[in-house]
Amino acid sequence: MLKRYLPILTWLPHYNRRLGGADLLAGIIVTIMVIPQSLAYALLAGLPAVVGLYASILPLVAYTLLGTSRTLAVGPVAIIALMTGAALGGVAAPGSPEYLQAALVLSLLSGGMLTLMGLLRMGFFTNFLSHPVIAGFLTASGILIAASQAGHLLGIESNGYTVVALVMSLVAHLDEIHWPTLAIGAGSLLFLVGVRRRGKATLMRVGLSPSLAALLARAGPVLAVVVTTLVAWHFGLAERGVAVVGDIPRGLPPLTVPIFDAALWQRLLMPTLLISLVGFVESVSMGQMLAAKRRQRISPNQELVGLGGANLAAAFSGGMPVTGGLSRTVINFDAGAQTPMAGLFAAVGIGIVTFALTPLLHHLPIATLAATITVAILTLVDIPMVRQTWRYSRSDFSAMAATILLTLVEGVEAGIIVGVVLSIGLFLYRTSRPHSALVGRIPGTEHFRNIERHDTETASHVALLRIDESLYFANARYLEDTVYALVASRPELEHVVLICSAVNLIDASALESLDAINARLKDSGVTLHLAEVKGPVMDRLKNSDFLDDITGRVFLSTFSAWSELNRRQ
Amino acid sequence: MLKRYLPILTWLPHYNRRLGGADLLAGIIVTIMVIPQSLAYALLAGLPAVVGLYASILPLVAYTLLGTSRTLAVGPVAIIALMTGAALGGVAAPGSPEYLQAALVLSLLSGGMLTLMGLLRMGFFTNFLSHPVIAGFLTASGILIAASQAGHLLGIESNGYTVVALVMSLVAHLDEIHWPTLAIGAGSLLFLVGVRRRGKATLMRVGLSPSLAALLARAGPVLAVVVTTLVAWHFGLAERGVAVVGDIPRGLPPLTVPIFDAALWQRLLMPTLLISLVGFVESVSMGQMLAAKRRQRISPNQELVGLGGANLAAAFSGGMPVTGGLSRTVINFDAGAQTPMAGLFAAVGIGIVTFALTPLLHHLPIATLAATITVAILTLVDIPMVRQTWRYSRSDFSAMAATILLTLVEGVEAGIIVGVVLSIGLFLYRTSRPHSALVGRIPGTEHFRNIERHDTETASHVALLRIDESLYFANARYLEDTVYALVASRPELEHVVLICSAVNLIDASALESLDAINARLKDSGVTLHLAEVKGPVMDRLKNSDFLDDITGRVFLSTFSAWSELNRRQ
Structure with missing residues (x-):
């Protein structure tokens, strides 16, 4: 001690x-x-x-x-x-x-x-x-x-x-x-620059x-x-x-x-x-x-x-x-x-x-x-x-550029403050518009990847949507928009599976959005499922009513969701 | 328009x-x-x-x-x-x-x-x-x-x-x-409370x-x-x-x-x-x-x-x-x-x-x-x-509590400012200490989960480390500490695979940390691999020298990393 x-x-x-x-x-x-x-x-x-x-x-x-x-x-x-x-x-x-x-x-x-x-x-x-x-x-x-x-x-x-x-x-x-x-x-x-550039080499040359x-x-x-x-x-x-x-x-x-x-x-x-x-x-x-x-x-x-x-x-x-x-x-x-x-x-x-x-x-x-x-x-x-x-x-x-510019023209304090605020702001902005991808099965495997980047198997009545970000207040509304747009564009859809492999957190705001999505999809006759929900996130969801209200299921893996929903068809 | x-x-x-x-x-x-x-x-x-x-x-x-x-x-x-x-x-x-x-x-x-x-x-x-x-x-x-x-x-x-x-x-x-x-x-x-509580019911009762x-x-x-x-x-x-x-x-x-x-x-x-x-x-x-x-x-x-x-x-x-x-x-x-x-x-x-x-x-x-x-x-x-x-x-x-308290005792402006700053700060703090998990194979599947929560197959010379957060400046150093602690605790380790299924972003600070991890593991005779790197993250890594310097490989899936590294043994 x-x-x-x-x-x-x-x-x-x-x-x-x-x-x-x-x-x-x-x-x-x-x-x-x-x-x-x-x-x-x-x-x-x-x-x-x-x-x-x-x-x-x-x-x-x-x-x-x-x-x-x-x-x-x-x-x-x-x-x-x-x-x-x-x-x-x-x-x-x-x-x-x-x-x-x-x-x-x-x-x-x-x-x-x-x-x-x-x-x-x-x-x-x-x-x-x-x-x-x-x-x-x-x-x-x-x-x-x-x-x-x-x-x-x-x-x-x-x-x-x-x-x-x-x-x-x-x-x-x-x-x-x-x-x-x-x-x-x-x-x-001149002397100091010379010594710094060639001093060591010169001294080594003399033994x-x-x-x-x-x-x-x-x-x-x-x-x-x-x-x-x-x-x-x-x-x-x-x-x-x-x-x-x-x-x-x-x-x-x-x-x-x-x-x-x-x-x-x-x-x-x-x-x-x-x-x-x-x-x-x-x-x-x-x-x-x-x-x-x-x-x-x-x-x-x-x-x-x-x-x-x-x-x-x-x-x-x-x-x-x-x-x-x-x-x-x-x-x-x-x-x-x-x-x-x-x-x-x-x-x-x-x-x-x-x-x-x-x-x-x-x-x-x-x-x-x-x-x-x-x-x-x-x-x-x-x-x-x-x-x-x-x-x-x-x-x-x-x-970086903002930090350099402000340090030069406004001084050290302004430079570092703007740099810090800007880098945090940009991170938040990025996470507030998360990347998401519809994924499909890579044939013959249990692996699922973006349908736009890989050759995959898909089914028209199932949408596997991978959310590439933790869900929190800054992107909760964005998630709602993404899901509603998906459902609106595919009338034949019966199941939406949110793949949560990249979701490390669902905060109270995002939970409300999930509730809203669940209710809205229910009205449209679409079932909402989750897959690959991580341990810590699942622990927390168990403290809410969401798991009782969700119209679909929580699958351990994307593959099991895929097999199950295709079998039911 | x-x-x-x-x-x-x-x-x-x-x-x-x-x-x-x-x-x-x-x-x-x-x-x-x-x-x-x-x-x-x-x-x-x-x-x-x-x-x-x-x-x-x-x-x-x-x-x-x-x-x-x-x-x-x-x-x-x-x-x-x-x-x-x-x-x-x-x-x-x-x-x-x-x-x-x-x-x-x-x-x-x-x-x-x-x-x-x-x-x-x-x-x-x-x-x-x-x-x-x-x-x-x-x-x-x-x-x-x-x-x-x-x-x-x-x-x-x-x-x-x-x-x-x-x-x-x-x-x-x-x-x-x-x-x-x-x-x-x-x-x-009293009248207004009464009307609000029972007004509608009373009026309906009269027809x-x-x-x-x-x-x-x-x-x-x-x-x-x-x-x-x-x-x-x-x-x-x-x-x-x-x-x-x-x-x-x-x-x-x-x-x-x-x-x-x-x-x-x-x-x-x-x-x-x-x-x-x-x-x-x-x-x-x-x-x-x-x-x-x-x-x-x-x-x-x-x-x-x-x-x-x-x-x-x-x-x-x-x-x-x-x-x-x-x-x-x-x-x-x-x-x-x-x-x-x-x-x-x-x-x-x-x-x-x-x-x-x-x-x-x-x-x-x-x-x-x-x-x-x-x-x-x-x-x-x-x-x-x-x-x-x-x-x-x-x-x-x-x-929420800070917002309520400050709104009551300091006024509306202080309340909302503190609420916003605190919720952003807490989110950043959470992401700065990301959850990570060593995963193993769920027998008979291609699915990998936390070894502490599920019964899994593992191998002593391979560590499959799933990082549950985007890698950015606030957690770059934390990642280094996590990997170094892992390597220090398992002398028989030959391969570390970072599973990036939940990594939606690797920023310039995190890239430097990955470079440092790669160099440090190389010194200790451990090979660094990545797996399940998403499309947008991979696109960006291709703009850096990291993919040339990494001692190991980038695997499409955790399962392919697992099969490959176990076969080599």
């Missing part, structure tokens, strides 16, 4: 020196690798860079205690940072103390919501984010984040949370391009093992950060107008207490829900994928608690909303992390940096961070997936 | 003296019968009584031209009046000119929305109001309306749009009971034919109105403090133009949607039921246009939102109406009353109208339906 809520108890008793060594190495690598992205994502959210470091310390400790994934690395991530910025921009001015306060409140609410959902075992909620909607959302967010970084790369100001606003703002300031900044930004960008080559290739951003920081420091670029990270307060994360302000909390509630859900989906997909690789399991509901704890820790230590990050998790996994202890080591590492080494980051150009974000984020843009979805299903594609 | 949009053209050419005679008689009877309820429902909506008369003239003409039901009678109805009052109470003070103006705007918006939905063929929207939600809503509204009339019956003031507010307001003024009003109210109430007796029994409210008006006039009850209808302006309906006020329109948008949908559902259910009795058909989409036209007519002639009414339609039908021409005759009749005879209504006590409403409305309260739903399905019952 205790183990369920404190998963650390499942692995800590078996912890040994071998695991410790592997985790320590992974922790050190993660520390070095994630510092640039932690700073960058804090800036992306409109927060001081140091907030990204604070959010990479205590939240990791909380996740180590509570999380079920062995390799997930928690911290600020791009999408959540973007959504955080959009949410906070609606309630306070970037740079103001209220903005910082709101970030803490957002972490607190998000932590509370995730924890509560976990304790109530509501992980299934995320099932309603369909894959096309998530893929569309990530693609559009990738474009949006890249657009938001363009200003930093060009050294001009640009603001906004939609592509339209960003592009307009960029165009308006296009005459103010700051060339030294652009040089740093474009140089870093490194594939795994070491892969790890070093991932260190591209670290190298870019070190080199451009040295360049900026050596040439005094900050004095020439190149934006740098600047002074970062040295010291451990402060103890912060999010303020209680009912109006603020209420305005942040909807963004909180979306940030929590999106963060959870990103994290849990990542966790499941990696757990499967090592044949481990994660528990989605306990993951909610783990991420909830991490966000609560962020709220009380000057942080920002966090989740399991794509790139930092891959780094952790590739660096050989064995248990969540690696996260604890990384937390200690980042703590040391924050405590003592922040002056080294003073001259780090913002443009370098922007290049890091841009290269990392463009992997989210998944055009093949868009094409594939178009080919497979126009309905899924339309939900 | 023209006939589709002007259904009058389908019956007017065949109109003859016999039909005309029947319609004229029905028109006269309806005129007399509906005057009290038209006045009463206007008062229920917080509007002057005459508005109810205006809303019973031009809207009837519009519906005669545009509607497809031969017998539906349009006008102010109780539920819509209640919802109108709740909506207007939110934007203006009852009795103020703004309140009257808002009523016109509500009619205009409702008319526009219904017409638009009709032209866009969106009648299917109402399918999402499930029967239990509608029944629950009507039951709670009946109670709510009865509570709202209690003040009029007792001669004390009471206000509010929730049962809680009404009861508190009644209790606060209980010491002000006006005894003469109570005498009129209680007397009318009247059943149909005439039924019609006369329905005239109870008219008799109550005539008698109490005479009593009030004779004893000068108005001077003694009994509320009466008072002066009603004489004359034809005025030409009114609803104002355009963006803020007001926006605030009325949601109420408009609900009023339109509820009104349409009430009207179309009534219309379909009566059409079925005479083997006629109505077209739901054209009905939207017809009701839309009626509401637009109300907006421009000083009226209020209207729809096809339960009681007035039954009166019309029983009185022998043959075509919508009966509605035209009723419109002329009510027009004559409004033009010349309103002084006769001066002394009509409000308490009599309240008694009329109360008796009429309590037929909406359907307790057996509540019990029946409880017995049949806890899930449908919970949507």
Whole structure:
């Protein structure tokens, strides 16, 4: 029981020196690798860079205690940072103390919501984010984040949370391009793209093992950060107008207490829900994928608690909303992390940096961070997936397209809400006009298929109608129309058999419709039968009067209905 | 084409003296019968009584031209009046000119929305109001309306749009009971209940034919109105403090133009949607039921246009939102109406009353109208339906109970919104955790059923898993879990056959899950097969790479999968 809520108890008793060594190495690598992205994502959210470091310390400790994934690395991530910025921009001015306060409140609410959902075992909620909607959302967010970084790369100001606003703002300031900044930004960008495309192959060609080559290739951003920081420091670029990270307060994360302000909390509630859900989906997909690789399991509901704890820790230590990050998790996994202890080591590492080494980051150009974000984020843009979805299903594609379009022109919240509502709406619409087919016997078998697709035996006085959907309120009336139209078109009909092999549910509305159909057919001298009614559906029908009222019978199989009704003839 | 949009053209050419005679008689009877309820429902909506008369003239003409039901009678109805009052109470003070103006705007918006939905063929929207939600809503509204009339019956003031507010307001003024009003109210109430319970039987006992007796029994409210008006006039009850209808302006309906006020329109948008949908559902259910009795058909989409036209007519002639009414339609039908021409005759009749005879209504006590409403409305309260739903399905019952509860304590809008959202949510939740069953062969047949419910043949190296639900985003992950758990629990397994007889859809998310299952089973040395994939689902799979990647085969029937996989052994 205790183990369920404190998963650390499942692995800590078996912890040994071998695991410790592997985790320590992974922790050190993660520390070095994630510092640039932690700073960058804090800036992306409109927060001081140091907030990204604070959010990479205590939240990791909380996740180590509570999380079920062995390799997930928690911290600020791009999408959540973007959504955080959009949410906070609606309630306070970037740079103001209220903005910082709101970030803490957002972490607190998000932590509370995730924890509560976990304790109530509501992980299934995320099932309603369909894959096309998530893929569309990530693609559009990738474009949006890249657009938001363009200003930093060009050294001009640009603001906004939609592509339209960003592009307009960029165009308006296009005459103010700051060339030294652009040089740093474009140089870093080209270097990072090069390393990502050919880094591993090149390193392997000079004799490194594939795994070491892969790890070093991932260190591209670290190298870019070190080199451009040295360049900026050596040439005094900050004095020439190149934006740098600047002074970062040295010291451990402060103890912060999010303020209680009912109006603020209420305005942040909807963004909180979306940030929590999106963060959870990103994290849990990542966790499941990696757990499967090592044949481990994660528990989605306990993951909610783990991420909830991490966000609560962020709220009380000057942080920002966090989740399991794509790139930092891959780094952790590739660096050989064995248990969540690696996260604890990384937390200690980042703590040391924050405590003592922040002056080294003073001259780090913002443009370098922007290049890091841009290269990392463009992997989210998944055009093949868009094409594939178009080919497979126009309905899924339309939900995806709406998500992409709205995310780009209206912002992340509108995009994801419309995507979810549309995908649910389309599903309901589809089920409200169910496919049905008249079936006939495939000669010589007991198998019955659609008379329009297969050569079948039929009889003019018997209609075998297969209903390809659960019967519920949204399609109850449609069913009535279908049956009445069938009976009207075939005057010689004596028996209608509804084949219920695909009917997984008959709700109270559909039951009323069946009653109505039964009564109407009786008036026309047609007998209504059912066939292949499943156990759970039959159990429920027994609780109603329908089985007493039905004019015909309930057959176990279509074949027995067919034999019986043909024999009677 | 023209006939589709002007259904009058389908019956007017065949109109003859016999039909005309029947319609004229029905028109006269309806005129007399509906005057009290038209006045009463206007008062229920917080509007002057005459508005109810205006809303019973031009809207009837519009519906005669545009509607497809031969017998539906349009006008102010109780539920819509209640919802109108709740909506207007939110934007203006009852009795103020703004309140009257808002009523016109509500009619205009409702008319526009219904017409638009009709032209866009969106009648299917109402399918999402499930029967239990509608029944629950009507039951709670009946109670709510009865509570709202209690003040009029007792001669004390009471206000509010929730049962809680009404009861508190009644209790606060209980010491002000006006005894003469109570005498009129209680007397009318007892008389009306008596007539409704035993009127027809008594009249038949004195020798009247059943149909005439039924019609006369329905005239109870008219008799109550005539008698109490005479009593009030004779004893000068108005001077003694009994509320009466008072002066009603004489004359034809005025030409009114609803104002355009963006803020007001926006605030009325949601109420408009609900009023339109509820009104349409009430009207179309009534219309379909009566059409079925005479083997006629109505077209739901054209009905939207017809009701839309009626509401637009109300907006421009000083009226209020209207729809096809339960009681007035039954009166019309029983009185022998043959075509919508009966509605035209009723419109002329009510027009004559409004033009010349309103002084006769001066002394009509409000308490009599309240008694009329109360008796009429309590037929909406359907307790057996509540019990029946409880017995049949806890899930449908919970949507119904939430609708009833919220309608009573939070008002009509909250009630219906929560009912709809909950019934959709419960359906999605159910489909997100689909039933599945391992099936085996029923010996000697080609039929396969659940191994836990039937005696079946099985094979240890083959698992036949029947999935009882369409596969879509909400249950894609659940499917993965089910299959992985199955494989993990049976190490000797070599083949998994997913039987898709109940799978009516595989969306893009589920396709990804199938891909993942296929890959994961391949790693474990298990072959994945499909069986009984339906035509439309198969067509779609052919547009993906899945059929190339699947390790096993797609079998036409479960039996062929079974024979083939057992033979190979």
